[in-house]
Amino acid sequence: xxxxxTINRILRNLQAASPAVEASALISEDGLMLASALPQHVxxxxxxxxxxxxxTLGSRAARELERGDVEEVLVRGSYGYAVMxxxxxxxxxxxxxxxxxxxxxxxxxxxxxVDDLRKVV
Amino acid sequence: xxxxxTINRILRNLQAASPAVEASALISEDGLMLASALPQHVxxxxxxxxxxxxxTLGSRAARELERGDVEEVLVRGSYGYAVMxxxxxxxxxxxxxxxxxxxxxxxxxxxxxVDDLRKVV
Numbered sequence: 217x218x219x220x221x222t223i224n225r226i227l228r229n230l231q232a233a234s235p236a237v238e239a240s241a242l243i244s245e246d247g248l249m250l251a252s253a254l255p256q257h258v259x260x261x262x263x264x265x266x267x268x269x270x271x272t273l274g275s276r277a278a279r280e281l282e283r284g285d286v287e288e289v290l291v292r293g294s295y296g297y298a299v300m301x302x303x304x305x306x307x308x309x310x311x312x313x314x315x316x317x318x319x320x321x322x323x324x325x326x327x328x329x330v331d332d333l334r335k336v337v
Numbered sequence: 338x339x340x341x342x343t344i345n346r347i348l349r350n351l352q353a354a355s356p357a358v359e360a361s362a363l364i365s366e367d368g369l370m371l372a373s374a375l376p377q378h379v380x381x382x383x384x385x386x387x388x389x390x391x392x393t394l395g396s397r398a399a400r401e402l403e404r405g406d407v408e409e410v411l412v413r414g415s416y417g418y419a420v421m422x423x424x425x426x427x428x429x430x431x432x433x434x435x436x437x438x439x440x441x442x443x444x445x446x447x448x449x450x451v452d453d454l455r456k457v458v
Binding site for chain 1: 408412
């Protein structure tokens with residue numbers, strides 16, 4: 217199995233484990249999509265861009281607010297969650313979840329996925 | 338009691354309820370500090386600026402990622418949490434908490450504080 221196939225399988229497994237996770241993607245810190253499992257109507261490059269920007273600013277905010285190195289950034293909106301977890305080699309794992317999601321479970325499943333991603337990225 | 342005194346009392350009550358909350362502040366969306374209970378060595382204007390920037394970008398990200406209107410932004414760093422909750426009239430309640438904090442409790446106490454803030458801001 218190629219590296220890209222392995223990454224895609226990890227993303228699909230994350231969404232299978234947490235049905236509330238509607239979409240997931242692995243994004244480089246310079247805003248490029250490395251792999252994704254997004255709904256068809258979603259513009260990949262916009263998602264990658266806004267996620268990388270938020271992740272970079274989260275990193276700056278963590279330092280300036282004396283919280284150390286950034287590990288996770290979460291945005292909760294009226295329709296659900298966007299969660300970003302630092303993966304490896306300057307990449308970020310993004311998951312989009314519905315409002316009904318159990319946040320603790322999503323963090324748990326995402327951290328497991330990050331452990332798997334670190335073996336291949 | 339003046340409005341500013343009431344806001345300061347709400348911030349102090351938040352920190353008394355959650356000892357893991359090390360600092361808190363009410364910040365306008367244009368990056369001005371309205372009230373704060375921060376450690377002395379912290380630069381208020383930098384905290385207000387970075388928090389307002391993160392909150393604004395969180396709002397844009399929530400819309401672009403189809404999560405609706407932003408309600409909360411969380412950054413977890415190696416030393417702890419920065420949590421921002423939309424309060425009222427374009428303000429954001431910020432809390433900085435240690436790594437040992439129970440995130441669910443902090444969200445609960447912050448939402449209560451936001452309910453109180455909405456009565457006076």
